[in-house]
Every structure is written in C-alpha cells, then in structure tokens.
Amino acid sequence: MLCPKHPQESLLTGQMVEGLKAHQCPTCNGSWVTAEDYQTWQLSHADPSRTINSLTVPINRDVDYQPSRYDNRAGLCPNCGFYLVRERINLQKIAFFIERCPGCRGIWCDDGEWAVLDQLGLSAYVPVLFTDEWHSYVRNAEAEFRERTATAEKLGSEISEKLFELAKLLEEHPNGDFGVAYLMRRFEQ
Ligand SMILES: [Zn+2]
Ligand SMILES: [Zn+2]
Known part of the structure; x- marks a missing residue:
C-alpha cells in the first residue's frame, strides 16, 4: 500500500x-x-x-x-x-x-x-x-456558541450566565412563554 x-x-x-x-x-x-x-x-x-x-x-x-x-x-x-x-x-x-x-x-x-x-x-x-x-448538529452547536460568545461580550459573563440559565429554565417550564411575555412587556415600556 x-x-x-x-x-x-x-x-x-x-x-x-x-x-x-x-x-x-x-x-x-x-x-x-x-x-x-x-x-x-x-x-x-x-x-x-x-x-x-x-x-x-x-x-x-x-x-x-x-x-x-x-x-x-x-x-x-x-x-x-x-x-x-x-x-x-x-x-x-x-x-x-x-x-x-x-x-x-x-x-x-x-x-x-x-x-x-x-x-x-x-x-x-x-x-x-x-x-x-x-x-x-455541529452547525447548530457552532451557531449557539457564536451567539453566546457575542451575548457575553455585550452583557459581560456574569449577566450572560444568568440569562442563559433563565432561558433554559423558561424553555423547560410548561408555562415558560409567560416569562418571555413578561420580559417583552418590560422592554416595550
Ligand atoms: Zn506520507
Ligand atoms: Zn478505498
């Protein structure tokens, strides 16, 4: 060979x-x-x-x-x-x-x-x-990694970690969309 x-x-x-x-x-x-x-x-x-x-x-x-x-x-x-x-x-x-x-x-x-x-x-x-x-699978993971990196650059690591944690909690909660709606109302004002 x-x-x-x-x-x-x-x-x-x-x-x-x-x-x-x-x-x-x-x-x-x-x-x-x-x-x-x-x-x-x-x-x-x-x-x-x-x-x-x-x-x-x-x-x-x-x-x-x-x-x-x-x-x-x-x-x-x-x-x-x-x-x-x-x-x-x-x-x-x-x-x-x-x-x-x-x-x-x-x-x-x-x-x-x-x-x-x-x-x-x-x-x-x-x-x-x-x-x-x-x-x-890799494409999705890479996109998520880039998004997290960009978010951490804007918000700092402490807040971004809390944000990711909250996003995960809401995602997994059956009424998670109420939490998202609450945040959106807060930002509309
Ligand atoms: Zn060779
Ligand atoms: Zn071959």
Missing part, C-alpha cells in the same frame, strides 16, 4: 493505539486504518448507547495542535484508488481534515490527528463525523 500523500512511499505496518493496526508512512507519519480493523477496535471502544447529541463539538476546544503540512493535500485511497473524502474538524483556533475512502471506508489521519480526535472523545466515532446528522 502506498501513502495517499506520498505515492512513492510504501506504508509500513504499525499501530494507531494498542489493539488498532495501522499502516504508516515513514515520511509524513500519516496513518491508514482499514474499515475492518477500525470496526473491530470500535466494538470494544465505542459506547453504543451514546447519541450524536452527546458527542463533543470541537468548536470551543482550544487544543494544542499544529496541523500536519500535508493536511491540505488531496490523497488517493491506498486500497482502491478513490479520492479520499475530507471532513473538516473545526477547533477554536484551527481546523484540520480527516479523510475517509468512499469505497472501502478506510480512514486516513495525518500526523497527530488521531491524538486530537482521541482528546475530544471522538476517535471511536469517526464514521459518525461523515454523516449529515453530525453536520447539522
């Missing part, structure tokens, strides 16, 4: 973590994991009762990580030659891509990417990251 980022380099057999076989490039330190190897490892590492909504959205995470300089390079699957599909992972200050083959579903991580996914608690849920459901 050849490296997706260095087609002149053969991948060497190693491991991603204990119990997960990987094929690694000696030049870029990227790793290829076959779908079969990943699924076997995933069985004992993913919690089947976890829903998408309980996974971490990385947007507000400040992870100490410098993306590999090969991260932006498109690559071909070392197994079947398809172009790898890139999935953008947005962190607070940086973003990087993990890649997956649309044919054989093998996964490519550039140097260091697996460690970040692991830190975020996402390494056992990689296939989820390529779904529409995840994309819309």
Whole structure:
C-alpha cells in the first residue's frame, strides 16, 4: 500500500493505539486504518448507547495542535484508488481534515490527528463525523456558541450566565412563554 500523500512511499505496518493496526508512512507519519480493523477496535471502544447529541463539538476546544503540512493535500485511497473524502474538524483556533475512502471506508489521519480526535472523545466515532446528522448538529452547536460568545461580550459573563440559565429554565417550564411575555412587556415600556 502506498501513502495517499506520498505515492512513492510504501506504508509500513504499525499501530494507531494498542489493539488498532495501522499502516504508516515513514515520511509524513500519516496513518491508514482499514474499515475492518477500525470496526473491530470500535466494538470494544465505542459506547453504543451514546447519541450524536452527546458527542463533543470541537468548536470551543482550544487544543494544542499544529496541523500536519500535508493536511491540505488531496490523497488517493491506498486500497482502491478513490479520492479520499475530507471532513473538516473545526477547533477554536484551527481546523484540520480527516479523510475517509468512499469505497472501502478506510480512514486516513495525518500526523497527530488521531491524538486530537482521541482528546475530544471522538476517535471511536469517526464514521459518525461523515454523516449529515453530525453536520447539522455541529452547525447548530457552532451557531449557539457564536451567539453566546457575542451575548457575553455585550452583557459581560456574569449577566450572560444568568440569562442563559433563565432561558433554559423558561424553555423547560410548561408555562415558560409567560416569562418571555413578561420580559417583552418590560422592554416595550
Ligand atoms: Zn506520507
Ligand atoms: Zn478505498
């Protein structure tokens, strides 16, 4: 198998973590994991009762990580030659891509990417990251994060925390709309 980022380099057999076989490039330190190897490892590492909504959205995470300089390079699957599909992972200050083959579903991580996914608690849920459901969950969480950040900038952290808490209480209360109407009346005057 050849490296997706260095087609002149053969991948060497190693491991991603204990119990997960990987094929690694000696030049870029990227790793290829076959779908079969990943699924076997995933069985004992993913919690089947976890829903998408309980996974971490990385947007507000400040992870100490410098993306590999090969991260932006498109690559071909070392197994079947398809172009790898890139999935953008947005962190607070940086973003990087993990890649997956649309044919054989093998996964490519550039140097260091697996460690970040692991830190975020996402390494056992990689296939989820390529779904529409995840994309819309992330979009909503990112919009909410931006809105909260902007609100905290205007009101200060103390008042904004109280506001978020109140909003949540009203949202969960069966007569919460009375509270919202009260606030609106106060501001109409
Ligand atoms: Zn390489
Ligand atoms: Zn493939």
